Amino acid sequence: MSEQYPAQNHEIECIQVDSCLERTRIYDFLLGKLESITSRKGIKKALSRNQIYLNGVLAKSGDYVQLGDVIKVYENQTIAYKAFEIELNVIFEDNELAVVEKPAGIPVSGNTFKTLQNALPNHLQKSTAKDYLPIPLPVHRLDAPTHGIVIVAKTHGSRVALGRMFENRELTKYYTAIVQGQLEGKGQLNTKIEEKSALTYFKSIAVFPSVRNEWISLLELSPFTGRKHQLRIHLARLGFPIIGDQAYGKKGDTLKHKGLFLAATGISFHHPMTNKKLHFEIEAPNKFNRFLEREKRWVERIEKQKGL
Numbered sequence: 001m002s003e004q005y006p007a008q009n010h011e012i013e014c015i016q017v018d019s020c021l022e023r024t025r026i027y028d029f030l031l032g033k034l035e036s037i038t039s040r041k042g043i044k045k046a047l048s049r050n051q052i053y054l055n056g057v058l059a060k061s062g063d064y065v066q067l068g069d070v071i072k073v074y075e076n077q078t079i080a081y082k083a084f085e086i087e088l089n090v091i092f093e094d095n096e097l098a099v100v101e102k103p104a105g106i107p108v109s110g111n112t113f114k115t116l117q118n119a120l121p122n123h124l125q126k127s128t129a130k131d132y133l134p135i136p137l138p139v140h141r142l143d144a145p146t147h148g149i150v151i152v153a154k155t156h157g158s159r160v161a162l163g164r165m166f167e168n169r170e171l172t173k174y175y176t177a178i179v180q181g182q183l184e185g186k187g188q189l190n191t192k193i194e195e196k197s198a199l200t201y202f203k204s205i206a207v208f209p210s211v212r213n214e215w216i217s218l219l220e221l222s223p224f225t226g227r228k229h230q231l232r233i234h235l236a237r238l239g240f241p242i243i244g245d246q247a248y249g250k251k252g253d254t255l256k257h258k259g260l261f262l263a264a265t266g267i268s269f270h271h272p273m274t275n276k277k278l279h280f281e282i283e284a285p286n287k288f289n290r291f292l293e294r295e296k297r298w299v300e301r302i303e304k305q306k307g308l
Contacts (some may be wrong), residue, residue, distance in 0.1 A: 005183065007187045008284060010075040011072055011073070011074055011075075012036045012051075012073045012075055012130055012131070012132070013034060013035060013036045013072070013073040013130050013131070014019065014070065014071070014072045015031070015034070015070075015071050016069070016070050016071075017020040017066065017067055017068060017069040017070075019067070019068065020065055020066065020067065022062060022216060023064055023168050024292060025055060025061065025062060025063065025064055025065075025066055025101060025209070026042035026047075026052070026059050026060075026061065026115050027040075027043060027044070027047065027061040027225075028075065029065045029193070030043050030052075030071070031043060031087065032109065034061075034073065034131075035053070035130045035131050035157070035284075036130050036131035036132075036156055036181055037073065037131070037156055037184060038071055038131075038157060038160050039160060039264060039302065040158060042156065042160075045265075046073065046076070047059060048059050048108055049059065049076050049109065050297065051054070051073055051075070051076055052072070052073055052074075053071070053072045053074070053075050054069060054070075054071055054072065055069055055070055058071075059071070059091065061072065063196075075134055077133055082113060082118065082119070083118060083119070083121060083122045083264060084113060084114055084115065084118035084119040085119070086103065086119045087103075088100055088101070088103075088119055088120075088123045089101040089282075090118075090123055091149070091280050092278070092280060093124060093125065093153075094291070095127050095128060095129055095154065095245060096127065096129065096153075096154055096155050096157070096272065096273050097151060097153055097154055097155075097158050097160040097162070097271075097272070098120075098124050098136065098151075098152040098154060099149060099150070099151055099152070099267070099278075099280050100116070100123070100150055101141055101148065101149060101150075101282055102116050102146075102147065102149075102150045103147060104144075104145055104146060104147040104259050104260065104263075105142060105144065105145065106119075106208065107144040107260065108138045108140075108141055108142050108144075108150060109137075109138060111262060113264070116138060116150060116237050117135070117136075117137065117138055120135070120136040120138075121136065122151060122292070124136050124152070127154040127155050127157070129154075129155045129157075130198075131155045131156040131157050132153060132156075133153060133154055133159065135269060136152045136153065136154050136158060137152065137153050138150050138152050138153075138245075139151050139152065139159060139161075139162040139163060139166065140166055140226070140262055141226075141228075143229065143232075143260075143262075145213060145244075145259060145260035145262070146175075146260060146262050146263065147148060147262075147263040147266045147284075147285050148175070148183065148250070148263045148264025148265060148282070149173075149265070149266070149267050149280060149282060150163055151221055151267070151269075154250070155220040157272070157273070158272045158273065161268075161272030161273070162272050164227065165269060165270075166274065169216075169224060169225070170269065171268065171269040172222060172267065172268040172269070173222060173223060173264060173266070173267050174221070174222050174261060174264070174266030174267065174281075175220070175221040175222070175223070175231060175263060175264050175265060175266075176218070176219070176220060176221075176234070176262075176263050176265045176284040176288070177218075177219045177221055177231065177242050177243075177261060177262045177263075178216055178217070178218055178219075178242070178243045178292070179217050179219060179235055179240040179241060179242050179243060179261075180213045180216060180218070180220065180241050180242075180243060180250070181213065181214075181215055181237075181240040182207050182214075182238060182241045182248070183202075183204050183207070183217040184204045184207055184217070184218060185203075185217065185288060186201070186202060186203040186204060187201075188200065188201050188202070189202065189235070189237075189238060191232040191234065191237055191268065193227040193228070193229075193230060193233055193234075193236065194227070194228075196225075196227060197225060198223075198225045198230050198233075198234065199223070199224040200221060200222070200223050200224070200226050200228045200230060200234045200248045201222040201223075201224065202217055202219055202221050202235075203219065203220045204217055204218070204219075205217075205219060205220055205260050206218045207290060208295060208296065208299075209295075209299045210295050210298075211299055211301065211302055212255075212298075213294075216238065216292075216295060218288075218292070219235075222237075229248070230261075230271075231249070231262065232245055232247065232248045233234060235248075236248035236249065241254070242260060242261055242262050243255050243258075243260075243261040243291070244256075244258050244259055244260045244261050244263075245260055258287065258291065259287065261287070261288060261291065263282075263284045263285055263288070265281060265283070266279070266280065266281045266282075266303050267279070267280055268280075
């Protein structure tokens with residue numbers, strides 16, 4: 001049978017069957033053999049997306065392999081996207097991954113055009129690794145209203161490794177928040193969220209007088225678990241909701257039109273391929289300092305009026 005390799009698709013990887021058990025299906029044979037696809041789920045998806053060819057013919061999961069067979073993996077051409085144009089700060093980038101600063105107000109990904117994921121291809125270099133991802137993929141969530149650091153995988157291997165690191169809680173994340181009320185000292189919050197264990201560490205950085213709230217506090221937060229809206233829920237339950245939190249703040253007593261005063265400002269982890277320890281920090285958005293300065297001026301103005 002003549003070869004029928006796709007003319008337009010980019011070849012990612014090619015292997016030859018040099019040893020195999022008798023009557024081995026391609027689906028089973030490929031597990032652990034490919035650099036570009038490392039999981040059963042990934043192989044299954046690649047077969048369903050017509051990315052794998054056996055001796056020049058499109059492969060199916062039920063096909064058997066034998067000695068001398070040539071298997072080629074091609075780029076997934078079913079992925080289509082429109083580039084979302086935004087200014088994006090790339091904090092770090094190498095051939096395997098990138099660390100970027102997501103602006104507040106856009107989701108990381110999802111069924112909408114204006115996402116961080118759709119903005120990434122125009123800001124990151126395509127990996128030259130065999131297992132490169134056609135489109136770089138964020139490997140963790142960050143609420144749409146939250147500003148801050150997001151890790152992005154550029155290869156299949158890094159995506160899998162980083163996913164395991166998040167599952168095993170081998171990364172440390174740091175957030176900066178401004179909350180209503182006078183919260184001092186440090187401690188941990190561990191009430192369950194949706195019946196699942198949740199743990200947040202907090203440390204008070206500074207406390208300021210406030211005309212509207214009486215007191216506001218600047219906090220450093222570090223979630224040990226990664227439940228949805230964990231920081232916002234834990235602080236609201238404690239009685240110190242994050243400024244601007246329309247979902248969990250006190251009804252009728254939340255700052256509107258200024259956004260959420262929560263930012264992912266630091267992250268530490270080991271590089272999934274080199275094992276080098278990486279640590280990245282960014283400043284909280286300018287609106288944090290502007291808000292604190294405005295609160296200070298209001299307090300000074302009220303105190304001055306009282307003194308007259």
